[in-house]
Amino acid sequence: MTLLATRGLSKTFGALRAVDNVDFTVRPGEFLALIGSNGAGKTTLVNLISGLFRPDAGRIEFEGRDVTQQSVNERIRTGIARSFQLVNLFDQMSVFDNVALTVFARERKTRSLFALADRDAAVADEAAAILAQFGLATRARMVAGGLSQGERKLLDVAVAYALRPRLLFLDEPTSGVSTREKAPIMDVVTSVVRSQGITAVVIEHDMDVVFTYSDRIVAMHQGAILADGTPDEIRRNDQVTSTLIGTVAPA
Ligand SMILES: Nc1ncnc2c1ncn2[C@@H]1O[C@H](COP(=O)(O)OP(=O)(O)O)[C@@H](O)[C@H]1O
Numbered sequence: 001m002t003l004l005a006t007r008g009l010s011k012t013f014g015a016l017r018a019v020d021n022v023d024f025t026v027r028p029g030e031f032l033a034l035i036g037s038n039g040a041g042k043t044t045l046v047n048l049i050s051g052l053f054r055p056d057a058g059r060i061e062f063e064g065r066d067v068t069q070q071s072v073n074e075r076i077r078t079g080i081a082r083s084f085q086l087v088n089l090f091d092q093m094s095v096f097d098n099v100a101l102t103v104f105a106r107e108r109k110t111r112s113l114f115a116l117a118d119r120d121a122a123v124a125d126e127a128a129a130i131l132a133q134f135g136l137a138t139r140a141r142m143v144a145g146g147l148s149q150g151e152r153k154l155l156d157v158a159v160a161y162a163l164r165p166r167l168l169f170l171d172e173p174t175s176g177v178s179t180r181e182k183a184p185i186m187d188v189v190t191s192v193v194r195s196q197g198i199t200a201v202v203i204e205h206d207m208d209v210v211f212t213y214s215d216r217i218v219a220m221h222q223g224a225i226l227a228d229g230t231p232d233e234i235r236r237n238d239q240v241t242s243t244l245i246g247t248v249a250p251a
């Protein structure tokens with residue numbers, strides 16, 4: 001069973017083959033880690049799948065349907081959402097409003113920004129529930145810019161989650177936080193994602209995190225898929241160990 005499949009997907013920047021003829025598949029319900037050293041093409045692959053970039057060649061299928069020509073917004077409606085390696089938040093807005101605005105946008109209520117979330121009970125209830133799921137309820141009235149780095153990363157995931165995707169891409173959800181903060185973030189993220197039956201693909205550098213939380217691991221190198229297997233298989237894969245694991249930047 002396949003939820004998402006790319007076929008011969010390619011993206012070049014000048015002479016650089018950032019994503020090179022990639023067949024990447026995601027199965028329903030799995031928590032998949034996408035690994036690889038800096039510049040391997042992981043973010044570019046996610047940019048292609050989420051519709052930020054158009055591929056030079058190849059196609060993308062979601063539940064067997066070709067979505068290659070869909071816009072970002074159409075893909076969100078199809079069920080594909082993503083968070084960003086560098087968080088994508090409105091720092092001057094409250095934590096609550098960051099989530100509420102996303103729920104609004106999803107419901108296509110943003111035509112009137114004067115229709116405040118506080119006046120829309122359904123939106124307010126949903127935003128509050130999402131913040132509670134991510135352990136951010138007590139932060140709701142703070143401005144997003146006032147959060148700790150770990151909380152900001154969680155809020156960024158919460159915003160992507162507020163789009164109610166079926167397939168959620170998380171681009172380095174623990175980057176820039178201390179080692180001590182990584183497990184609490186991943187515990188919250190995996191518990192929300194698994195309890196809601198959401199399929200997730202996580203780009204992650206910390207191999208402890210990767211081996212602890214993922215069902216399957218796909219390793220990229222120089223734009224291509226180098227290996228694909230269970231955490232045990234990847235741990236035993238000499239090519240991955242020599243090419244990637246030794247070279248991954250320390251957290
Ligand atoms: N918008 C862009 N313009 C030009 N080059 C890019 C762009 N995005 C990524 N690249 C290049 O493509 C390669 C893959 O980048 P990226 O997908 O961000 O890697 P990763 O996320 O695995 O670190 C890198 O060499 C990077 O410099």
Ligand SMILES: [Mg+2]
Binds near residue numbers: 044
């Ligand atoms: Mg990246």
